[in-house]
Amino acid sequence: MPAISFVNVAKTYASPRGEVRALDDVSFDIEEGEFFGLLGPNGAGKTTLISILAGLARATAGRVSVLGHDVAADYAAARRLIGVVPQELVFDPFFTVREALRIQGGYFGVHHNDAWIDELLANLGLADKGDSNMRQLSGGMKRRVLVAQALVHRPPVIVLDEPTAGVDVELRQTLWQFIARLNKEGHTVLLTTHYLEEAEALCGRIAMLKQGRVVALDRTSALLAGTASTMLRFKLDKPLPAALQKNARVTGRIVQITAHDAREVESILAVLHAANCDPEDLEIGRADLEDVFIEIMRGETPPRVAA
Amino acid sequence: MTTVVSPVATVRVATGILAGTRTLLYKEVLRFWKVSFQTVAAPVLTAVLYLLIFGHVLEGRVTVFGSVGYTSFLIPGLVMMSVLQNAFANSSSSLIQSKITGNLVFLLVSPLSHWAWFLAYVGASIVRGVAVGAGVLIVTIWFAPLHVANPLWILFFTVAGAALMGALGLIAGLWAEKFDQIAAFQNFIIMPMTFLSGVFYSVASLPPVWHTVSHLNPFFYMIDGFRRGFFGTSDVSPWTSLAVVGASLVVVCAVCLHLLKIGYKIRH
Numbered sequence: 001m002p003a004i005s006f007v008n009v010a011k012t013y014a015s016p017r018g019e020v021r022a023l024d025d026v027s028f029d030i031e032e033g034e035f036f037g038l039l040g041p042n043g044a045g046k047t048t049l050i051s052i053l054a055g056l057a058r059a060t061a062g063r064v065s066v067l068g069h070d071v072a073a074d075y076a077a078a079r080r081l082i083g084v085v086p087q088e089l090v091f092d093p094f095f096t097v098r099e100a101l102r103i104q105g106g107y108f109g110v111h112h113n114d115a116w117i118d119e120l121l122a123n124l125g126l127a128d129k130g131d132s133n134m135r136q137l138s139g140g141m142k143r144r145v146l147v148a149q150a151l152v153h154r155p156p157v158i159v160l161d162e163p164t165a166g167v168d169v170e171l172r173q174t175l176w177q178f179i180a181r182l183n184k185e186g187h188t189v190l191l192t193t194h195y196l197e198e199a200e201a202l203c204g205r206i207a208m209l210k211q212g213r214v215v216a217l218d219r220t221s222a223l224l225a226g227t228a229s230t231m232l233r234f235k236l237d238k239p240l241p242a243a244l245q246k247n248a249r250v251t252g253r254i255v256q257i258t259a260h261d262a263r264e265v266e267s268i269l270a271v272l273h274a275a276n277c278d279p280e281d282l283e284i285g286r287a288d289l290e291d292v293f294i295e296i297m298r299g300e301t302p303p304r305v306a307a
Numbered sequence: 308m309t310t311v312v313s314p315v316a317t318v319r320v321a322t323g324i325l326a327g328t329r330t331l332l333y334k335e336v337l338r339f340w341k342v343s344f345q346t347v348a349a350p351v352l353t354a355v356l357y358l359l360i361f362g363h364v365l366e367g368r369v370t371v372f373g374s375v376g377y378t379s380f381l382i383p384g385l386v387m388m389s390v391l392q393n394a395f396a397n398s399s400s401s402l403i404q405s406k407i408t409g410n411l412v413f414l415l416v417s418p419l420s421h422w423a424w425f426l427a428y429v430g431a432s433i434v435r436g437v438a439v440g441a442g443v444l445i446v447t448i449w450f451a452p453l454h455v456a457n458p459l460w461i462l463f464f465t466v467a468g469a470a471l472m473g474a475l476g477l478i479a480g481l482w483a484e485k486f487d488q489i490a491a492f493q494n495f496i497i498m499p500m501t502f503l504s505g506v507f508y509s510v511a512s513l514p515p516v517w518h519t520v521s522h523l524n525p526f527f528y529m530i531d532g533f534r535r536g537f538f539g540t541s542d543v544s545p546w547t548s549l550a551v552v553g554a555s556l557v558v559v560c561a562v563c564l565h566l567l568k569i570g571y572k573i574r575h
Contacts, residue, residue: 054416057575076418080320084416090409094338106330107417109321149413153320 001068002029003157003188004053009062011048011212022048024212026062030190030205032156035183037203037220038192041297044209046192047087050161053190054084066157080108083155087162091134091142097121098130100145101152108153120148123178125171140171147175157188164195176202200224200289208296216296223292230259231287232268234279241275244268249294255279258291328423331414335431339397346435350393351442354385358447361507366451371509372540378451380534382444384506387533389443390465391526394436394472395479395497398428402480403489411573421567425477425560432473433466440465456539464533464552471529471556472497474563481571500526510542525555 011023023045030036040046051057053064055075064071069078092100098117105113121127124144129137137145147163158179164172180202183189193199199206199220206223208216216223235253249256259265265284272279321327339346362378369377405411414424455461479492504526510518521527522543532548535541541548 051575055574056412056415058570076322076326076420079416079418080322082416086409086412086416088409088412090412092405092410092413093408094341095334099337103330103334104413104417106333107327107414107419109326109418111321111330 001032002065003032003034003067004030004190005063005065006049006053007063007065009049009052009064010060011045011052011057012060022212023052023059026209026212026214028207028214028217030188032067032188033183033186034205035180035189035203036191037199037206038190038209039196039199039206039293040192040209043211045212046209047161048212049209050084050159050190050192053159054082055079080153081155082157082159083150083153085147085150085158085160085163087165089139089142089146091137091145093133093135096131096133097126097137097145097148100134101148104149105152110153113152116154117148117152120151123174124148125174140168143167144171144175147178151182156186157190158182159190161192162194163191164193164198172198196289196293206289208293210297216292220289224287224289230261230265231285231291232257232259232265232282233285234282236272236277236279238275238277241271241277243271256291258287258295259284322418324420324422325426326423327417327419328426331419331423331427332430335397335401335427336434338401339431339435346393346397347438347442350389350439351446354389354443355446357385357507358382358450362450369508371512372538375538376451379453380509380538381507382447382451382453383534383537384530385447386440386443387464387468387530388501388506390436390440390469391472391501391529392493392497393439394432394469395476395493397432397435398473398476399480399483399489399492400476401431402428402477403483403486406480406484406573407486415573421564424567425474425564428477429470429473429560429563432476433469436469436472437465453537455537457536459536460532460545461536463549464529464536467552467556468529468533471525471552471559474556474559477563478559478566481566481573484572500524504530505542506530525551528552 006026006028009023009026010021013020013022026045026049038046038049048057052059053066053071055071055078058072066078066081069081071078095103101117101120102113105111105117118127121130124147126141126144126148129141134142134145143163147160150158150160160179163175167175176198179189191199191203203220206216206218206220207214233254233256236255237253240248240250240255244257247257257268259268269279358378358381361381365377367377371377371380402411405414479489483489483492503521504524505521510521510527510531513521528543528548528551531541531543532545532552535545535548
């Protein structure tokens with residue numbers, strides 16, 4: 001039985017400019033024990049899909065289930081099986097960290113849970129913050145409490161909606177170590193993130209959304225293997241010749257151009273030479289997930305959905 | 308109780324339609340109790356000021372129900388007014404704060420049923436209403452003689468009135484998108500209806516037109532029925548008040564439960 005199953009999920013909103021289709025016929029399954037990444041640009045529908053899964057929003061059509069429990073018809077059972085870390089940094093200013101965690105567990109019918117709460121606090125670097133009021137915590141600390149709140153009822157399925165947005169390096173390390181451990185122990189993890197290197201390092205399988213549709217769904221390794229595998233990187237002080245601009249990604253002085261083989265690398269260098277450009281720090285490397293992502297979002301490759 | 312097998316451990320969890328109600332009720336009570344200076348002490352002070360000012364001006368000039376002095380008459384009115392206004396304030400302000408700050412998400416992702424939400428929010432409103440009402444009574448009872456004719460009427464109208472206002476506050480909290488809208492609801496609907504319900508006067512003393520209008524105000528029946536418990540006499544029969552308050556309570560609770568069930572303005 002899949003841990004999470006999306007079947008023909010659609011979501012439309014009425015807006016002043018007419019009907020907006022936030023999700024369009026989204027179908028895929030996430031198996032038990034997977035570490036699954038959901039990627040896409042802003043507005044692609046990632047948060048809408050997660051909101052439907054968590055019960056924050058309702059699908060216009062289609063079915064979503066958690067370990068076989070429909071999130072609408074059998075919402076209580078479905079919600080007991082998932083823990084959601086929301087994207088927004090929200091907190092209840094009336095309570096201490098420990099009170100917030102006890103209360104959140106109580107909503108799920110889990111009482112006398114202090115041993116697990118202590119373990120969560122220790123693993124998330126919050127051991128000395130149990131009696132601090134939520135208002136006194138820094139942004140990073142509040143983010144850790146959000147993670148603890150999502151895990152307080154020991155859900156087998158963990159959903160993280162951009163948990164590391166605006167978070168310092170130390171917390172990212174702590175968080176990923178802990179989540180990776182939970183994944184090894186059997187928890188299913190669904191992650192949305194803007195940091196593609198995180199998704200590449202952690203996720204066994206990835207779905208990419210674009211304008212509410214699944215445009216790629218495959219093992220991370222297959223997505224990386226299937227793309228233009230070579231990437232030419234260099235620094236340039238002059239404007240890039242027009243002939244190269246179409247396939248290039250320019251960040252300040254840094255230029256990255258995909259090349260499929262050695263002949264293509266040679267021809268790129270020839271164009272630069274002819275235009276009197278002198279590339280510095282030239283290197284040739286393997287494409288990473290960011291390159292795959294950009295290529296797919298540009299629509300240069302056909303949808304890549306593994307059966 | 309159900310046993311859910313998590314990959315990490317086996318957890319015993321309470322399931323069923325009311326699971327989690329106790330925790331949400333506890334959280335809602337703890338929320339207002341942590342700021343009790345503002346949520347309990349301040350409304351008690353306001354009621355005492357009303358008593359001092361109106362009692363000073365009108366004591367000796369007005370008698371009600373034949374022989375009841377004005378200050379004695381005013382005390383139960385102020386107690387009930389405080390119960391009603393604070394019951395409304397509790398559920399409405401808690402919900403709108405959670406909506407605006409975004410922490411309502413903690414409830415939305417939980418398995419709490421619409422019955423659990425309803426019972427916990429309304430229950431906490433009753434607790435706050437009773438706490439403030441008791442505070443007003445304890446402070447004001449020294450100002451004039453007051454005896455209890457029938458404690459059952461007092462109990463019924465306190466609990467039913469607070470529940471009605473707690474449910475109304477929940478509806479207002481679901482509907483409102485800004486603090487302004489809750490304030491408008493409070494200042495333009497709740498305040499006039501409580502002030503014009505006979506807290507400060509017996510509606511029997513009003514001109515015929517206003518006397519009739521007062522009888523269309525459900526708040527009048529809550530106050531009048533509550534007073535019956537103290538004086539053993541009232542403007543209308545306590546059974547009429549019981550019927551009106553009971554019917555209003557059923558209607559408001561039904562609307563509230565329906566809105567919670569469909570996730571009105573909280574689940575998109």
